[in-house]
Amino acid sequence: MKESVRFVVNGDPVEVLVEPGATLLECLRQDLGLTGSKQGCDKGDCGACTVLLDGRAVLACLVLARSVEGRRVTTVEGLAEAGRLHPLQEAFDTQGAAQCGFCTPGMLMSACALIEENDQPSRQDVREALSGNLCRCTGYTKILDAVVKAAGEVHQARAAPKGGGKP
Amino acid sequence: MTGRRPVGPAGPGPGSGEGAAFSVIGKRNRKVDGRRKVTGQSIFTDDLQPARLLHGKILRSPHAHARIRSIDTRRAAAHPGVHAVITGRDLPVAYGIIPWTRDEYPLAIDKVLYVGDGVAAVAADDERTAEAALALIEIDYQVLPAVLTVEDALAHPENQVNTFSAKGNVSKQVRLTFGDVEGGLAGAEVVVEDTWFHAGSTHAAIEPHCAVGDLGADGILTVHSSTQVPHYLHRELSRVLELPIDRIRVIQPAVGGGFGGKSEPFDLEFAVAKLSCLTGRPVKILYTREEVFAAHRGRHPMLMTYQVGARRDGMLTAVKARILIDGGAHSSFGLVTTYYSGQLLGAPYRLPAYEFDSTRVFTNKPSCGPKRGHGSVQPRFAFECALDMLAERVALDPIELRRRNVLGADTRTVNEFRVTSNGFLECLAGVERASGWKEKFRQLPFGRGVGVAGSTYISGTNYPIYPNEMPQSAVQLKVDRSGRVTVFAGVSDIGQGCDSVLAYIVAEELGVALDSIRVVTADTDLTPVDLGAYSSRITFMAGNAAIAACAGVKRRIQDAMAQAWSVPPGQVRLADGFATAPGTPSHAVPIAEAFQAAEARFGTLGGVGSYNTPKDVHGSYRGATIGASPAYSFSAHVAEVEVDDQTGQVRVKKIWVAHDCGRALNPMLVEGQMEGSAAMGFGEALFEEQPYDERGLHRGPSLLDYPLATTLDTPELESIIVESGDREGPYGAKEAGEGPLHPSIPAIANAIHDAVGVRLTRLPFLPPRVLAALETRRQAGLSWKGRR
Numbered sequence: 001m002k003e004s005v006r007f008v009v010n011g012d013p014v015e016v017l018v019e020p021g022a023t024l025l026e027c028l029r030q031d032l033g034l035t036g037s038k039q040g041c042d043k044g045d046c047g048a049c050t051v052l053l054d055g056r057a058v059l060a061c062l063v064l065a066r067s068v069e070g071r072r073v074t075t076v077e078g079l080a081e082a083g084r085l086h087p088l089q090e091a092f093d094t095q096g097a098a099q100c101g102f103c104t105p106g107m108l109m110s111a112c113a114l115i116e117e118n119d120q121p122s123r124q125d126v127r128e129a130l131s132g133n134l135c136r137c138t139g140y141t142k143i144l145d146a147v148v149k150a151a152g153e154v155h156q157a158r159a160a161p162k163g164g165g166k167p
Numbered sequence: 168m169t170g171r172r173p174v175g176p177a178g179p180g181p182g183s184g185e186g187a188a189f190s191v192i193g194k195r196n197r198k199v200d201g202r203r204k205v206t207g208q209s210i211f212t213d214d215l216q217p218a219r220l221l222h223g224k225i226l227r228s229p230h231a232h233a234r235i236r237s238i239d240t241r242r243a244a245a246h247p248g249v250h251a252v253i254t255g256r257d258l259p260v261a262y263g264i265i266p267w268t269r270d271e272y273p274l275a276i277d278k279v280l281y282v283g284d285g286v287a288a289v290a291a292d293d294e295r296t297a298e299a300a301l302a303l304i305e306i307d308y309q310v311l312p313a314v315l316t317v318e319d320a321l322a323h324p325e326n327q328v329n330t331f332s333a334k335g336n337v338s339k340q341v342r343l344t345f346g347d348v349e350g351g352l353a354g355a356e357v358v359v360e361d362t363w364f365h366a367g368s369t370h371a372a373i374e375p376h377c378a379v380g381d382l383g384a385d386g387i388l389t390v391h392s393s394t395q396v397p398h399y400l401h402r403e404l405s406r407v408l409e410l411p412i413d414r415i416r417v418i419q420p421a422v423g424g425g426f427g428g429k430s431e432p433f434d435l436e437f438a439v440a441k442l443s444c445l446t447g448r449p450v451k452i453l454y455t456r457e458e459v460f461a462a463h464r465g466r467h468p469m470l471m472t473y474q475v476g477a478r479r480d481g482m483l484t485a486v487k488a489r490i491l492i493d494g495g496a497h498s499s500f501g502l503v504t505t506y507y508s509g510q511l512l513g514a515p516y517r518l519p520a521y522e523f524d525s526t527r528v529f530t531n532k533p534s535c536g537p538k539r540g541h542g543s544v545q546p547r548f549a550f551e552c553a554l555d556m557l558a559e560r561v562a563l564d565p566i567e568l569r570r571r572n573v574l575g576a577d578t579r580t581v582n583e584f585r586v587t588s589n590g591f592l593e594c595l596a597g598v599e600r601a602s603g604w605k606e607k608f609r610q611l612p613f614g615r616g617v618g619v620a621g622s623t624y625i626s627g628t629n630y631p632i633y634p635n636e637m638p639q640s641a642v643q644l645k646v647d648r649s650g651r652v653t654v655f656a657g658v659s660d661i662g663q664g665c666d667s668v669l670a671y672i673v674a675e676e677l678g679v680a681l682d683s684i685r686v687v688t689a690d691t692d693l694t695p696v697d698l699g700a701y702s703s704r705i706t707f708m709a710g711n712a713a714i715a716a717c718a719g720v721k722r723r724i725q726d727a728m729a730q731a732w733s734v735p736p737g738q739v740r741l742a743d744g745f746a747t748a749p750g751t752p753s754h755a756v757p758i759a760e761a762f763q764a765a766e767a768r769f770g771t772l773g774g775v776g777s778y779n780t781p782k783d784v785h786g787s788y789r790g791a792t793i794g795a796s797p798a799y800s801f802s803a804h805v806a807e808v809e810v811d812d813q814t815g816q817v818r819v820k821k822i823w824v825a826h827d828c829g830r831a832l833n834p835m836l837v838e839g840q841m842e843g844s845a846a847m848g849f850g851e852a853l854f855e856e857q858p859y860d861e862r863g864l865h866r867g868p869s870l871l872d873y874p875l876a877t878t879l880d881t882p883e884l885e886s887i888i889v890e891s892g893d894r895e896g897p898y899g900a901k902e903a904g905e906g907p908l909h910p911s912i913p914a915i916a917n918a919i920h921d922a923v924g925v926r927l928t929r930l931p932f933l934p935p936r937v938l939a940a941l942e943t944r945r946q947a948g949l950s951w952k953g954r955r
């Protein structure tokens with residue numbers, strides 16, 4: 001029997017009827033129409049489905065939908081604010097970090113979790129934070145470039161005195 | 168970090184801006200679909216959720232080789248929530264991507280040929296119901312002996328895998344000889360000979376294959392698919408479903424990586440089409456990751472013996488190759504693969520005499536096909552290792568040995584392919600300098616080493632898959648009075664960025680800002696035919712078609728403004744969103760006004776352009792067309808490695824990648840292709856293989872077991888773009904998507920030799936193989952860099 005689950009996704013409260021075995025990824029993609037998060041394997045191997053659960057990067061294909069009751073989920077659709085790209089999105093676009101773009105939503109969410117914690121990551125920190133996200137197109141070089149660049153911008157924006165400077 | 172080294176004389180190729188600075192071409196522009204991709208707005212096939220959608224699933228064979236005695240689908244059909252069930256008998260037309268080797272059915276009819284072969288398909292309310300219904304289908308199999316190795320296949324022709332095969336288990340055999348090979352070997356002062364094995368690999372695009380079929384009330388069947396060849400899919404759907412081709416529309420949404428793994432029709436596309444025709448509702452099938460491994464069509468395992476003869480000064484005298492190819496269950500592109508395994512070795516070195524003898528064999532495993540660098544990555548690995556051995560034998564620096572044998576520009580290969588631009592020497596010089604080669608080769612301490620390798624690749628094939636005289640690619644333009652231009656083209660963007668490349672070209676030619684270009688691609692109802700994303704053909708062919716499509720439009724705009732300004736048309740410049748007459752500052756209007764002036768004078772503006780390949784660029788022997796391309800790219804890599812002689816672990820620290828792409832229409836995209844290619848080659852060198860157990864079961868069909876390189880494994884990659892300016896390429900451009908994969912593997916092999924003195928001949932270079940080779944060297948009492 002389907003059961004009801006309530007949580008907050010990208011700032012909006014939602015209530016969804018889900019099968020007991022339904023994953024968060026299924027719920028996001030099929031019930032909520034949030035198809036930005038991708039299914040590359042449905043087994044926890046590829047990272048394409050990465051979303052933030054209460055700010056932590058998780059694999060949505062391994063999380064049961066009913067377990068997110070009362071929690072906060074952020075997907076790639078929630079990264080841009082008021083139509084303005086997040087510095088990570090801007091950097092992925094301008095640095096050529098998205099080729100086919102299928103790994104991109106997951107990469108962005110893993111990178112976002114990293115930058116929230118550490119906005120001055122070394123290249124090795126970025127490698128470690130993204131090591132669960134597979135990309136078959138890029139060889140990762142431009143993804144690492146983009147995350148390092150975006151982190152620098154986020155850091156500067158945070159360090160800037162309130163009201164002054166732009167990210 | 169990137170250096171771009173134009174090499175002269177830069178033949179600019181078709182396209183305006185000759186001598187003048189480009190506004191768009193050559194710049195690090197955004198991709199047209201980039202912002203959609205980074206926001207999750209790009210629509211991939213599985214993102215489509217039409218109303219009344221049914222979900223399909225395919226039942227797959229648990230046996231590698233078995234006869235189907237009977238199939239009973241009655242219980243499945245009666246299961247609540249099931250709308251239709253089909254078997255092979257519902258789709259009884261054989262198909263195959265190559266018209267001469269149509270040797271597969273959408274679903275098996277009499278016989279299954281590998282574990283995972285599709286047998287029946289179900290459409291149901293949801294995936295869970297469809298899966299439950301599959302379990303209710305009863306199949307009586309008579310298990311046959313499984314043929315799992317090339318040796319077994321050749322020794323037992325009576326155990327025939329694919330009954331379409333004319334001769335036992337031989338899929339294709341090609342033997343070609345150019346020049347006096349025996350004389351060249353007999354006259355050689357040095358001959359190196361060895362046998363290499365490439366284990367094969369699979370594409371593993373992160374997006375699994377997906378298709379949605381939808382028969383409309385108007386009788387039009389629409390198939391959305393994650394294909395990289397919508398045109399060929401369109402044709403095969405028509406043949407197999409026995410529907411007129413004008414009743415079918417194929418649309419390719421965004422594709423999450425292809426690499427050749429989506430370049431022919433698959434069972435799911437036929438199944439969703441048929442199931443939709445039966446139910447009158449849209450039907451979607453999304454492969455599980457395991458099914459993607461079964462669909463395969465990846466790199467063929469090849470066992471390759473080379474004899475390479477040379478003079479003592481390192482000049483090659485003759486090359487002779489014998490190649491055995493494990494093809495899996497079907498032909499796929501195998502006819503071409505078999506030719507490519509020999510035909511693409513004719514550059515970048517001058518071979519005075521060359522012979523290859525290649526045999527492709529059927530086995531009861533998932534079918535092999537084209538993977539990035541189709542058919543030529545394996546021989547390139549073997550041959551570039553042989554060159555390294557040769558350099559050692561004649562005591563020459565391996566870069567110098569390659570330099571001496573360079574083929575050069577504007578010439579023909581030993582197998583008579585015309586070669587135009589050639590920046591191979593600059594590639595060698597680029598990696599030699601950037602890697603610090605001279606200070607490193609044979610001079611790093613034991614356990615560390617550098618290796619070099621070179622390669623070449625085609626910029627598309629001169630002949631389409633089915634013989635015809637029509638253009639290989641076409642572009643149509645709709646030029647709007649708002650200043651916007653819409654580009655219609657059949658090309659398939661699979662992440663490589665061809666939609667963007669077309670936008671750059673049209674923006675450059677018509678002087679429109681990039682944001683004012685819309686690109687509509689890969690929809691057989693809306694876009695003119697392009698043959699697809701394979702053989703690295705799109706930039707070259709669709710790029711030329713786009714330039715041709717712009718020419719007439721541009722002329723009309725120039726004429727209209729020339730009349731308005733009373734200047735000669737040639738003085739009207741279209742660039743950066745304006746029409747201007749340089750020298751007269753008052754003669755400048757926004758491009759929309761120029762479009763309006765032209766529309767007022769000539770009527771609604773539009774353009775059509777097409778491209779077809781030159782046909783006189785190869786020999787006249789049988790097979791001479793396969794491998795012929797309008798232009799060839801060139802690459803050279805240096806890899807630096809560390810080898811732990813206690814654990815056998817190889818770590819690749821860095822790969823310097825130099826690639827002659829003719830001209831980089833967007834260096835950022837070219838680097839992306841170079842880095843992605845080099846990384847993919849790196850993975851094949853160290854990790855990837857596809858082992859099957861004794862029953863033909865894939866040992867690890869998941870992205871965990873199949874070891875894709877992660878951010879932690881992948882070495883640092885440095886791209887060096889070389890621009891040789893091809894006279895027939897758009898603005899001089901050639902391919903960049905596949906060539907730079909080839910040298911990775913042999914460069915790593917040769918670097919391992921420089922590090923620890925062993926020659927590894929079997930891929931992948933796993934620690935036990937490294938340790939075994941080190942042990943053999945020790946047993947032989949040989950030392951390396953002072954170490955026993």
Ligand code: FES
Nearest residue numbers: 042044046047061
């Ligand atoms: S889809 Fe969740 S990890 Fe692959």
Ligand code: FES
Nearest residue numbers: 100103135136137
């Ligand atoms: S961009 Fe294609 S998988 Fe990463």
